[in-house]
Amino acid sequence: MGINLKIFVICHGEEDLKNRCLKVIGYPDVRIKEDPLRIIRAVRFNLMYGLKFDETLKKAMVANRFLLSKLTVAKIKSELAKIDNYKVDQAQKEKLFAQFAIANLVGVIK
Structure with missing residues (x-):
């Protein structure tokens, strides 16, 4: 944010949004x-x-999902709590959790 409370978006971020x-x-x-x-x-x-998801981001997420097992339980819980505190499409959530191996973590940390 600039001094005039304007948000500066770099790298074509405004277009992406x-x-x-x-x-x-x-x-x-x-x-x-x-x-x-x-x-x-x-x-x-x-x-x-x-x-x-940008296609290159999606591919990187799938290719590196095994790295989620390296995260601390506290970090995972914190991020999942943010999802749980917001009304989301449960079918979409289940699909994405399975696709990116997040579902594997949920059973371990709860």
Whole structure:
């Protein structure tokens, strides 16, 4: 945000928001390896705001979903609580949780 409370959007972000498309800055594979929690966050943004995954992001999420097992239980619980506190399409949630191996974590942490 600038001093005049304007939001500055870089990397064509404004266009992506208009198109309801979720992307990451840089290479999705690298970004997810830096922080696998981004997979769960991306799913949350899809469920809460109806943002579609950019195809390269989606591929990186699938390819790196095994990294979710490296996250701490506290981080996973925190992110899942944000999803649970918001009314989301349950069928879509189940589909995405299965697709990105989040469903495997739910049974382990509860």
